[in-house]
Amino acid sequence: MTMPYLTLKRIVKHQKRFKMKKYILLFSLIFLVLSVNKSYSQCGDALLQICHSKLEDARFIKSWPIQLPSRARGETLPQVSFKLPLTSGNTYKIFACNASEYQGKVIVSIRNQNDDLVVTSYVVEQNRHIPVILFPVSMSGIYTFSFYFEDGKEGCAVGVVSIAD
Amino acid sequence: MKKQKTILVILLLILGQFMSGCQQGQRQEASDLLSDSFSEGDLRLNNAMIAEVISSVPNPVEITSILQKSGVVYSQDLLNPAGNISNYNTNFQRALNIGVYGTDLIYMNIYDRTVATLRYLSNIRELAGDLRVEQFFDYATLNRLSESSKNVDSVLFITNTGFDKMSRYLIDQGRSNIAVLISAGTWIESLYIAAHAQTTEANRETINKRIGEQKKVLDNLLLLMNFYGADSGLDELIEDLMTVKKEFDNVTITYQYAEPSIRESDGMLVVVDNSRSKVDISDETVRNIANAIAVVRNKIIE
Numbered sequence: 503m504t505m506p507y508l509t510l511k512r513i514v515k516h517q518k519r520f521k522m523k524k525y526i527l528l529f530s531l532i533f534l535v536l537s538v539n540k541s542y543s544q545c546g547d548a549l550l551q552i553c554h555s556k557l558e559d560a561r562f563i564k565s566w567p568i569q570l571p572s573r574a575r576g577e578t579l580p581q582v583s584f585k586l587p588l589t590s591g592n593t594y595k596i597f598a599c600n601a602s603e604y605q606g607k608v609i610v611s612i613r614n615q616n617d618d619l620v621v622t623s624y625v626v627e628q629n630r631h632i633p634v635i636l637f638p639v640s641m642s643g644i645y646t647f648s649f650y651f652e653d654g655k656e657g658c659a660v661g662v663v664s665i666a667d
Numbered sequence: 668m669k670k671q672k673t674i675l676v677i678l679l680l681i682l683g684q685f686m687s688g689c690q691q692g693q694r695q696e697a698s699d700l701l702s703d704s705f706s707e708g709d710l711r712l713n714n715a716m717i718a719e720v721i722s723s724v725p726n727p728v729e730i731t732s733i734l735q736k737s738g739v740v741y742s743q744d745l746l747n748p749a750g751n752i753s754n755y756n757t758n759f760q761r762a763l764n765i766g767v768y769g770t771d772l773i774y775m776n777i778y779d780r781t782v783a784t785l786r787y788l789s790n791i792r793e794l795a796g797d798l799r800v801e802q803f804f805d806y807a808t809l810n811r812l813s814e815s816s817k818n819v820d821s822v823l824f825i826t827n828t829g830f831d832k833m834s835r836y837l838i839d840q841g842r843s844n845i846a847v848l849i850s851a852g853t854w855i856e857s858l859y860i861a862a863h864a865q866t867t868e869a870n871r872e873t874i875n876k877r878i879g880e881q882k883k884v885l886d887n888l889l890l891l892m893n894f895y896g897a898d899s900g901l902d903e904l905i906e907d908l909m910t911v912k913k914e915f916d917n918v919t920i921t922y923q924y925a926e927p928s929i930r931e932s933d934g935m936l937v938v939v940d941n942s943r944s945k946v947d948i949s950d951e952t953v954r955n956i957a958n959a960i961a962v963v964r965n966k967i968i969e
Contacts, residue, residue: 554824561777562824563726564831585719587884589729590944591736591873614942616924621938632936640940641922642880644723665732 544601545569545658553599553660556634560595560664566649568598568608568661573654581650586663588645593638595666598623598649598659606657607631608649615643624652636666717843720891721834721850724884727770727857728823731777733877734861737870741778745860746771747968749786754969758798759900762845763967765794766852769830774860776823779816788813798845800836804829844901847891851904852967854881854888859964862957871950878956879948882915907963914955919947 544552550565563586570580588594598608609631611622623632631652651657747767755761772787788809795801809825812818830849837846858881866874889908892901925941 550828554821557820557824559820561728561732561820562827563728564722565828585722587723587725587729589725589733589877589880591733591877592729614924616922616942618924618926618942620927620940621929621936623936632931632934634935635938636932636935637938638940641924641942641944642877643883643922643944665728 544603549599549601549658549660550662553597553662556597556599557595557662557664560666562662562664563594564663566647566661567658568649569658570606570649570651570656572606572656579650579654581648583646583648584661585644585646588637588639588642590639590642593636593666595664596623596635596637596647596662597633598661601658604655604657606651606653606655606659608651608657608659608661610635610661611648612637613646613648614641615645617646620645714838714843717838717846717891718835720887721838721846723887724850724854725857726827727773727853728777728827730857730861730877731774734864734874735777737866737873739864739866739870739874741774741780742865743780743783745863746774746787747856749790751968752790752793755794758845759848760967761794761797762848763852763855763904765791765798766849766854767856767964767968768794769826769849770853770856770860772826773823776819776826779819781813781816781819781822784813784822785810795833800833800845803833803836844895847895848901851888851892851908854884855960855964855967858956858960862953862960875948875950875953876946878953879915879918879946880920880944882918882920885912885915904963904967907966911956911959911963914952914959917949917952917955921945921947 546567550567553565554562566582566584568582570582573579596610596612598610600606600608609622609624612620612635614620621635621637623635624630625632647661647663649659649661651659747764749768752764755764768787768790772784772791775781775784775787788806792801792804792806795804805825809822812822812825830853834846834849837843837849858878861874861878864874885908889905889912892905892908895901921944923943923945925943927941928939930937930939
């Protein structure tokens with residue numbers, strides 16, 4: 503009489519064990535995915551560390567993380583702007599680094615406090631990106647640094663301003 | 668079965684720990700209240716606006732680089748003595764002096780006095796700990812790098828990114844009053860060092876002009892500080908800075924805009940800036956600014 507009961511108990515036990523295994527597997531997968539994202543994503547702090555090597559002898563002043571979505575149809579080009587004071591007598595080395603996992607190539611443009619365009623890192627006529635801008639400032643003031651990605655593609659980058667010796 | 672349950676619980680705990688690690692800072696600061704009768708006032712400022720004004724305060728590297736390039740000699744006497752840290756018992760004092768010590772640290776590094784920076788680093792760590800923002804500085808690496816003057820650029824990189832992240836974090840967490848005070852401390856110390864540096868006939872004009880240009884920075888800083896309401900604890904500091912502003916009123920700055928020319932050299936784009944700014948500032952005004960900022964600065968470091 504006890505046999506059927508034991509068999510049923512065993513079946514339930516097996517089912518529970520199977521469910522538990524599924525949960526363990528699921529949580530392990532979630533944990534693994536989160537760990538991988540954290541360690542290897544190039545966008546963010548990791549990208550700044552990579553970009554740091556481009557400083558060479560320049561003195562780091564400021565960096566901005568830039569992450570923009572692709573341009574939606576009929577919408578304006580997504581861009582982000584930051585203001586920074588630059589001092590006359592200093593030569594600034596300005597550059598940006600792109601995260602390799604995104605297609606977008608970042609373009610930086612600088613405007614003075616009169617909102618006049620001073621320089622941009624993209625030469626439209628030649629369809630060419632200039633990796634580094636050297637800017638010996640003669641007029642102290644607040645400058646606007648705008649960043650956007652070529653052709654409105656989605657992108658992630660870091661913009662860096664430093665003082666060249 | 669029991670064993671599997673235990674594994675599941677362990678996994679859940681690890682996952683929970685991992686998730687909370689990502690958001691630890693946010694949770695920690697959600698209940699952060701300053702105990703120093705120091706509130707933000709009734710008026711809520713837009714975070715982007717606060718960040719923008721804080722960004723308009725020049726990094727100490729700017730003025731210190733000019734001093735060094737102009738041949739101004741280094742003076743340890745200009746720095747806030749490291750031992751003064753024991754005087755800072757309120758968050759108001761801690762925030763201002765983290766900015767002061769941060770500027771001193773940068774000044775020492777620019778002049779290759781890296782070994783002497785260790786006590787200043789330790790002070791920043793302590794003050795940042797008291798303000799619960801110590802997570803933004805990699806002190807172990809900074810200590811190691813400070814052992815050699817060859818690592819100045821890396822030290823500046825870690826210090827500046829640390830201050831930057833700390834400021835952004837404080838603003839995001841609704842503690843922008845602390846970020847503003849750190850920024851004010853940074854600016855006050857930078858101006859104090861520039862105005863009291865031993866200039867020579869050859870570099871005096873350059874340094875004086877850079878001092879005169881701080882007029883606009885002070886205007887922005889005061890504008891921001893005035894937003895924080897009467898009960899913010901900033902009143903006295905604003906009042907003191909108004910005496911400095913009075914001296915800056917004798918400075919005239921004019922701008923002449925001209926289109927820049929651009930050339931390419933070694934794969935770099937070199938901008939030739941044809942715009943000019945003219946700063947009219949007399950020696951007497953510089954002396955008065957130096958005296959006025961010394962009063963404010965000595966009050967905050969004592």
